[in-house]
Amino acid sequence: MSAATSRAGRPGFVWVAPALAFFALFALVPMVVVVFLSFTAYDGLNPPQWVGLDNWARLGADPLFAESLWLSFGLTAASWVLQTAVALPLGVWLARRGRTRAILAAIFFVPLLMSSAAIAVLWGTLLDPNFGLAGVLGPLVGIADGNVIGNSRFAFAAVVLVIGWQYMPFHTLLYQAAARAIPVQLYDAARVDGAGRWRTFVSITVPQLRDTIITSGVLIVVGSMTTFEVVLILTEGGPGTATRILPLHMYLTGFRSFDMGYASALAVVLLVLGTALSLLIARVTGYRKMASQREGL
Amino acid sequence: MNLWTLQNEGINTVQQQAVDGFNDAGGPQITLTTYLNDPYKSALQTAVGSPNSPDIFYNWGGGNLRGYVEAGQVTDLTGALDARPEIKDRFLPQVLNGGTIDGKVYGIPMQGVQPLSMFYNKEVFAKAGIAEFPTTWQGFLDTVDKLKAAGVQPIALAGAQSWTEMMYPEMLLDRVGGTETFQAIADGEPGAWRDPAVVRAMTMVQDLVDHGAFGTNYAAVDYDNQASQALLTSGRAGMELMGSWQVTSLNDNFPDFLDAGKLGWAPFPAVEGGKGDPRNVVGNPSNFYSVSRSSADAPAATDFLLTRMTSPEYVQGMIDKGQVPGLTGLDQQVKQGRFADFNTFTYEQTKNAPTFTQSWDQALPAAEAQTMLTNLAKVFNKELTPQQFVEAMDTASR
Numbered sequence: 061m062s063a064a065t066s067r068a069g070r071p072g073f074v075w076v077a078p079a080l081a082f083f084a085l086f087a088l089v090p091m092v093v094v095v096f097l098s099f100t101a102y103d104g105l106n107p108p109q110w111v112g113l114d115n116w117a118r119l120g121a122d123p124l125f126a127e128s129l130w131l132s133f134g135l136t137a138a139s140w141v142l143q144t145a146v147a148l149p150l151g152v153w154l155a156r157r158g159r160t161r162a163i164l165a166a167i168f169f170v171p172l173l174m175s176s177a178a179i180a181v182l183w184g185t186l187l188d189p190n191f192g193l194a195g196v197l198g199p200l201v202g203i204a205d206g207n208v209i210g211n212s213r214f215a216f217a218a219v220v221l222v223i224g225w226q227y228m229p230f231h232t233l234l235y236q237a238a239a240r241a242i243p244v245q246l247y248d249a250a251r252v253d254g255a256g257r258w259r260t261f262v263s264i265t266v267p268q269l270r271d272t273i274i275t276s277g278v279l280i281v282v283g284s285m286t287t288f289e290v291v292l293i294l295t296e297g298g299p300g301t302a303t304r305i306l307p308l309h310m311y312l313t314g315f316r317s318f319d320m321g322y323a324s325a326l327a328v329v330l331l332v333l334g335t336a337l338s339l340l341i342a343r344v345t346g347y348r349k350m351a352s353q354r355e356g357l
Numbered sequence: 358m359n360l361w362t363l364q365n366e367g368i369n370t371v372q373q374q375a376v377d378g379f380n381d382a383g384g385p386q387i388t389l390t391t392y393l394n395d396p397y398k399s400a401l402q403t404a405v406g407s408p409n410s411p412d413i414f415y416n417w418g419g420g421n422l423r424g425y426v427e428a429g430q431v432t433d434l435t436g437a438l439d440a441r442p443e444i445k446d447r448f449l450p451q452v453l454n455g456g457t458i459d460g461k462v463y464g465i466p467m468q469g470v471q472p473l474s475m476f477y478n479k480e481v482f483a484k485a486g487i488a489e490f491p492t493t494w495q496g497f498l499d500t501v502d503k504l505k506a507a508g509v510q511p512i513a514l515a516g517a518q519s520w521t522e523m524m525y526p527e528m529l530l531d532r533v534g535g536t537e538t539f540q541a542i543a544d545g546e547p548g549a550w551r552d553p554a555v556v557r558a559m560t561m562v563q564d565l566v567d568h569g570a571f572g573t574n575y576a577a578v579d580y581d582n583q584a585s586q587a588l589l590t591s592g593r594a595g596m597e598l599m600g601s602w603q604v605t606s607l608n609d610n611f612p613d614f615l616d617a618g619k620l621g622w623a624p625f626p627a628v629e630g631g632k633g634d635p636r637n638v639v640g641n642p643s644n645f646y647s648v649s650r651s652s653a654d655a656p657a658a659t660d661f662l663l664t665r666m667t668s669p670e671y672v673q674g675m676i677d678k679g680q681v682p683g684l685t686g687l688d689q690q691v692k693q694g695r696f697a698d699f700n701t702f703t704y705e706q707t708k709n710a711p712t713f714t715q716s717w718d719q720a721l722p723a724a725e726a727q728t729m730l731t732n733l734a735k736v737f738n739k740e741l742t743p744q745q746f747v748e749a750m751d752t753a754s755r
Contacts, residue, residue: 103402103723104399104402105402105403105405105406105424105425105428105430106406106428181582184579184582185582187577188577188578188579188584189574189578190574190578190584190587190593191587194577205572205573206574206577207573207576207577208577209517209577210516210517210574210575210576210577210578211576211577212738212740295517296517296518297731298519298734299516299576299577299734299738300731300734300735300738301731301735312727315395315399316723316727317724317726317727317728318402318723319724
């Protein structure tokens with residue numbers, strides 16, 4: 061083998077160049093631009109004007125910013141709890157073979173095939189208080205007039221549930237794949253030791269799924285912090301501002317009010333928060349260490 | 358030359374014919390490009406003033422157009438109009454006013470007039486023992502009571518979108534305080550939101566809410582999926598305040614309702630003791646075409662607008678699609694076709710209106726309009742008092 065070919069076989073800078081170029085063009089450059097715009101007043105029509113820290117000072121005075129930030133945190137926490145609580149057991153259950161499970165799995169994964177817009181429109185129709193399902197089921201759960209998305213107490217729960225409905229199948233899929241990878245010997249050994257189903261689930265399945273729980277958690281956290289299309293179509297942040305999460309606040313400020321400067325400041329906050337949260341999860345959980353859970357196998 | 362407009366299958370054909378007719382004359386050639394509503398607004402905002410700017414662009418007049426005018430991006434058409442009085446006189450002044458900024462014309466009306474009216478279910482009204490649509494506010498409140506007594510939700514309101522809620526305060530403010538109250542707000546006069554008539558109009562809105570006029574679940578009702586129209590046509594609600602597009606929309610979605618002759622319409626009632634002329638209308642005077650300042654051939658673009666938007670073929674084409682252009686001398690033309698009765702009503706109402714106030718969300722600058730819509734939803738949901746609404750808007754307008 062000649063020296064030239066052996067060098068070509070090694071990963072060099074040229075190999076990452078295309079990916080780097082794409083990343084720079086579609087991720088880094090927009091990030092730099094949005095940071096720049098956050099220091100300007102810009103309506104899209106007139107050239108951006110440097111206003112220093114004005115937009116950043118406005119964050120403190122904008123009651124909608126604080127409200128939308130808390131709503132986003134709330135959405136993230138609720139989504140994580142709900143989606144994990146459903147996807148983990150469901151994924152583990154679907155991991156075992158069987159015709160019933162296969163058929164049910166195919167049905168559970170249907171939302172994965174639908175676009176966010178279609179899901180939001182579908183649920184908007186189902187949640188119509190007069191002609192939709194909300195009018196029929198509402199009275200059974202104490203909402204006599206079926207007013208779910210028009211009620212500031214229930215609208216947020218509806219958003220969490222619809223987003224959960226959309227993404228749970230994906231996380232179920234992650235858990236299903238991960239559960240199938242758990243060595244069967246562990247279960248055999250546990251059975252010999254007399255462990256029951258619950259004990260096996262808690263002591264073997266969950267610890268073995270640790271990395272998947274973290275991966276799925278990071279995806280849910282980052283996804284919930286930045287999601288917005290379902291909320292835009294389903295409630296448009298309403299009633300009033302009851303579901304105006306941070307990304308939606310950013311969108312409405314930028315593309316409805318044409319206040320791009322302040323919207324850019326909101327975007328930077330989102331960017332920093334999303335990154336910080338996922339780093340925090342990785343650090344707290346020790347995900348980075350990639351410690352093996354299969355020592356001795 | 359490029360002409361940008363909104364996508365609308367019916368109307369685009371008429372527009373294309375106007376462009377073809379102009380191009381056939383052999384002068385400068387125009388290309389028609391169509392956009393969807395939301396992407397159009399952001400595309401236009403960034404394109405105007407750039408090298409990609411269209412020569413002629415569709416807009417909403419009012420605050421929307423004002424932004425472009427103040428950025429120095431729109432051609433003043435006043436001189437061109439004044440030079441051709443026979444064309445200028447064809448435009449209804451109250452409609453042309455929507456494309457007029459600080460006394461100068463920047464937009465030529467290019468579409469039908471869309472005033473707000475009350476649409477009601479005649480069958481429901483008959484069952485509730487209401488012979489005629491009320492013409493006074495007291496009569497209106499009595500009607501609400503009668504409908505409630507008959508077990509019907511008096512008013513269908515698509516409150517999931519606050520622009521439908523906005524129609525009530527904008528009509529009431531015009532009736533109570535007169536057109537000049539909102540005119541002052543739209544002109545950005547300091548403290549204009551603090552006019553006592555604004556609090557009065559918002560209080561009347563909340564009285565309707567407290568009275569159960571809109572039922573209880575209106576905040577979850579959507580207009581885009583015809584949920585409020587379904588309430589009206591199914592007889593579960595008695596009436597709905599909406600723009601004139603309601604009739605073509607009902608015809609598309611609930612043709613049986615129209616065929617059965619159950620649809621009634623009437624002007625918004627007068628308010629006793631109010632300053633506003635009850636003949637005044639509120640809504641969308643029209644949409645407009647403007648010529649961008651950077652156009653390579655502004656005179657040709659202007660000529661296209663003046664001659665083609667008033668041409669008999671264009672006007673007839675629009676009427677055939679259910680649009681009533683804001684022009685003089687259409688009394689006979691609007692009396693034909695499936696929507697003859699309603700078109701005549703719309704035309705007469707607009708022609709005889711002393712003023713035509715533009716919808717608040719289009720008359721105000723974008724940021725103030727958004728704040729107004731959010732706060733209005735809170736007024737309807739009783740999260741803001743009328744006084745708090747005024748305070749919030751006063752702050753937002755400064």
